[in-house]
Amino acid sequence: MKKRFAIVIGLLIAGLISLRIYQKVTRRMGGTSARQGQGGAVAVIVQPVRQDTIRDVRVFTGTVFPKTQFLVAPKVAGRLEKLLANIGAEVRNGDLIASLDNQEYKQQVEQARAELDVAKANVNDSQSSLEIAARELERARELRKQQVASVAEMDRVEALYKAAQAKHEIALAQIKQQEAVLKATEIRLSYTQIRAAWENGNGPRLVGERFVDEGAMLPANEPIVSIIDIDTVIAAIFVIERDYPHIEVGQSAEITTDAFPLKTFAGKIVRKAPLLKEASRQARVEIEVANPERLLVPGMFVRAEVRFAARDNAIVVPASAVVRRNEQRGVFLADTTTMKARFVPVTLGIVNADRAEIVNPPLEGPVVTMGQHLLEDGSAIIIPPSEPGADRLASPKPAGDRREGGSQP
Incomplete structure (x- = not known):
């Protein structure tokens, strides 16, 4: 009895499932017919x-970089006495950026000057000795002609003259040496005045970063600030292998950024990497963008629209x-x-x-x-x-x- 009841229940469930499937199929067919x-x-x-x-226009994403960027660092070690440029400050070619404590370098200059004076005095002394030796040699030659001086005496006087001459030449060389030492110490002293200097243009640039504070002990070549030029910037994008053949130096590009959504910056492709990175299969392409208002700053995320082709x-x-x-x-x-x-x-x-x-x-x-x-x-x-x-x-x-x-x- 229980088996029959279970069979009947199973048949009823199967029938209900079949009816439901039929209704869904009918509705779908009706919907298709209506469509x-x-x-x-x-x-x-x-x-x-x-x-x-x-137009065939591709959009690439990239980052803004300064056209030029360099670090200002001292050429000699010392304590940073003054730092005259801060972040965002405008600097020109040759401007003084910082100065180091120069007392030790001044002392070295004074010492070099004193040693140069000693060398000059030695030259005067050797010059006198050389003149005396020359007179002695001339007298010995006259006596030799008169058969008064012996050959040995003549040789001794000639040796003294040559020694005096060599001593004088050494003294003259020591003057040149001390002059070079003095010049080197003066140069090292000038290095305590740290200036911003660059080639290719004398327009103003900006201090991008500051790395140290006044009073810090600095070794040679320790960066103090970075100087950037953003009157023209570089938008660096990366292109995939499919787009690489369509990129050419000289192509125009339109640059946009979220910071100025309604403004478009005109650019031109100036460099195209001759290789694709193996890890990313992408090549670096650099777009030069005029930025006279300095609206674009390094680190900004930008989009670059590059026109590959156009047909009228x-x-x-x-x-x-x-x-x-x-x-x-x-x-x-x-x-x-x-x-x-x-x-x-x-x-x-x-x-x-x-x-x-x-x-x-x-x-x-x-x-x-x-x-x-x-x-x-x-x-x-x-x-x-x-x-x-x-x-x-x-x-x-x-x-x-x-x-x-x-x-x-």
Whole structure:
């Protein structure tokens, strides 16, 4: 008894499930029939084929960098006594940025000058000794001519003269040496005055960063501040392998940033990396952008629009009109006389987010832009009255006159 009851319950559940499935299928078929309209026709939206200018524009993202940037650092070690430039300060070529405690370097200069004075005194002394030796040599030669001085005496006097001459030459060389030492100490003293210096232009630049404070003990070459030039900036973007062949030095670019959403900055591609990074498969491209108002600052996120190609008087259709059928790209042309859709394979040119260029064949008439996924070549169509060509739509026939496909009521 229990087995029969379980079987009956199971059959009832199976029947209910089957009924539910049947109702869903019926509703779906009814919805499809409603979408297709009377006589199996598909309701579509069409738009006309136009002749217009179309551009292939790609948008890349990147970062702003200063055109030039360098670090100001002392060439000698010392305590930072004064720092005269702060972040954001405008500096010109040759401006004093900072100064180090120079007492030790002044003392070195004084010592070098004293040693130079000693060297000059040595020259005077050696000059006197050389003159005395020269007179002795001349006297010895006269005595030798008179056969009064011996050969040994003559050799001794000549040796003394040569020694005095060598000593004088050494003294002269020591003067040059001490002059060089003095010049070196003076140069080191001048290095305690730290200035901003650069080539290529004398326009003002800005202090970008400050790394130390007054009173800090600095080794040589320790950065104090960074100097940047942002009257012209570089927008660095990265392009993928597919776009790399289309990028050329000299191409124009339009730069936008979220900081100034209504403003566009004109730029030009000035450098293109000759390689792609293996890790990212991207190449660095640099765009030079004039920035006289200094609105763009290093570190900003920017978008760069680069025009790859442009075509005037091109045959243009909405990009949504292009479909694929049997591994072919094409569009459905709407014949408003027969109210049928004809699939036409096409060759595409420039394609952007909204529009597509038709290179071949020439197209005339409206193309289907919505509902084409339900169409096949020769499918009947219905164009809503608000769409182009709807005025040619014949009045719908009463139900039961003729149906192509669809479900019987």
